[in-house]
Amino acid sequence: MNDVEHTLDAAAALFGTAQRILFITGAGISADSGLPTYRGIGGLYHERLTAEGLSIEEALSGEMMTHRPDICWRYIAEIEANCRGAQPNAAHRLIAALEHEKPAVWVLTQNVDGLHRAAGSRKLIEIHGTVHHLRCTECPHERDVPDFSGLALPPACPVCGGLLRPDVVLFGEMLPQQGMDRLEAVLLGGIDLVVSIGTTSVFPYIAGPVWWAQQQGIPSIEINPGDTEVSRLVTHRLRMGAADALTAIWRRLHRPDPAED
Structure with a gap:
C-alpha cells in the first residue's frame, strides 16, 4: 500500500x-x-495584473467599487463569465x-x-456571498440573476437609478x-x-x-x-x-x- x-x-x-x-x-x-482557482495553481489571476496594471485585490476592492465601479464591475463580470454554466x-x-x-x-x-x-x-x-444576488447601493432594491448576460456594466438600479452591485464581500470590506x-x-x-x-x-x-x-x-x-x-x-x-x-x-x-x- x-x-x-x-x-x-x-x-x-x-x-x-x-x-x-x-x-x-x-x-x-x-x-x-x-472554474479557475484565482490564486491557486493555474489560476485566473495567478501572478498577473489587470489591464489597468492593478492587482486583482485592488481591482476587486470596496474602494474601487465606490470610486471606479466600471473597473470593479469589469473583473467581477470576468469572474462571473468564467463561472457561467458551471455545474x-x-x-x-x-x-x-x-x-x-x-x-x-x-x-x-x-x-x-x-x-x-x-x-x-x-x-x-x-x-x-454570491454573484447571483444583486443589491442597490442607494435603496433597498435587490434581486437574483442567473448570470450577468444583458446587464449594462456597471448596472443601474431600476428603482432609483443608483449603482447595483453583487452581494459579495470585496477586498477591504x-x-x-x-x-x-x-x-x-x-x-x-x-x-x-x-x-x-x-x-x-x-x-x-x-x-x-x-x-x-x-x-x-x-x-x-x-x-x-x-x-x-x-x-x-x-x-x-x-x-x-x-x-x-x-x-x-x-x-x-x-x-x-x-x-x-
Whole structure:
C-alpha cells in the first residue's frame, strides 16, 4: 500500500466515525467544474495584473467599487463569465450527500459561484456571498440573476437609478457578521472533524477553524494539490484534487460489494 492509499484509508476512517463535520472550501473545489482557482495553481489571476496594471485585490476592492465601479464591475463580470454554466462536480455532490447521512455537516465556503447550494448543501455559510444576488447601493432594491448576460456594466438600479452591485464581500470590506456568528456557533456546538479543501487558507477566518481543531485535539484533513497556510497543522494531508479525493473516500465508506471490505 502506498502513502496516498494509506492516507485515504485513514481519512475515510475519520469520515466514518465523525458525526459533525465542518468543510472549509475555496476555489480549488470548483476546479473540476471548469472554474479557475484565482490564486491557486493555474489560476485566473495567478501572478498577473489587470489591464489597468492593478492587482486583482485592488481591482476587486470596496474602494474601487465606490470610486471606479466600471473597473470593479469589469473583473467581477470576468469572474462571473468564467463561472457561467458551471455545474456542481463530484466533490460538491458528495459533501451534500454526507449532509443527508450525518447529524451535522456544515460548509464554510469562500466561493461565490453558488455550486454548493446547487448541489444540495443546506447547512451552508457563504462567507463571501454570491454573484447571483444583486443589491442597490442607494435603496433597498435587490434581486437574483442567473448570470450577468444583458446587464449594462456597471448596472443601474431600476428603482432609483443608483449603482447595483453583487452581494459579495470585496477586498477591504467587512465580513457579514451573521456569517461569522454562525461559524462561531457551529464550532461551539462541537465538531468531530475539520476538512479544508481547495483553499490556500490565507485569510485568518479560513485558517482559524484548522488552528482551533489542532488546539482542541480534533482531527483535520487537508485536500489540496499545493502547499497552504494550514498544511503543517492538519492530521492528514492529501495532495489531490477535491473530486478525486472525495470520490476515493466515499468509495471506502460505501463499498458496493461486501467482499471488498
